[in-house]
Amino acid sequence: MRLLCSANIPTRLFIDIAFVLQFMDVVACVESASDASDLLNKYCDQSTSDYVVVYLRLLTSGKLQEKADFYMHFIDGGLSVRDFCNQEVEPMAKESDHIHIIALSEALGIHVRVEYMDRGDGGTVNYHDFPEDGSPPHVCLLYRPGHYDILYN
Known part of the structure; x- marks a missing residue:
């Protein structure tokens, strides 16, 4: 508040x-x-x-x-x-x-990881962690242009 x-x-x-x-x-x-x-x-x-x-x-x-x-x-x-x-x-x-x-x-x-697919030939998954302090994420999101989805384990 x-x-x-x-x-x-x-x-x-x-x-x-x-x-x-x-x-x-x-x-x-x-x-x-x-x-x-x-x-x-x-x-x-x-x-x-x-x-x-x-x-x-x-x-x-x-x-x-x-x-x-x-x-x-x-x-x-x-x-x-x-x-x-x-x-x-x-x-x-x-x-x-x-x-x-x-x-x-x-x-x-909380720590958030945003994952996104590389559109290149490799089909690799890249990610950014917030904050970038090396801690494991509490929440993982998949980024698609204009949209985020929650990823569940």
């Missing part, structure tokens, strides 16, 4: 008790990891999954703005970090890119 408040994200977007309860219910389900079908049902329920996506988008925006001096160099078109967040991060149905993944992995304190 401190990250969101420091980024001047309106509290009305994340203080709503229904929002908090929905998100904490999903977090509790993930932490218990006792029944994967329960978690799958929550993610398949659009109202629940939308709450999670909105919160993650707000966290991403908060981290981008908190470290605006760093992230401003990765934003095209002369937009400020705040304007970029307003136009490309916070709205639903916007595509995410590497800048979003870097900021979100830092905000959550």
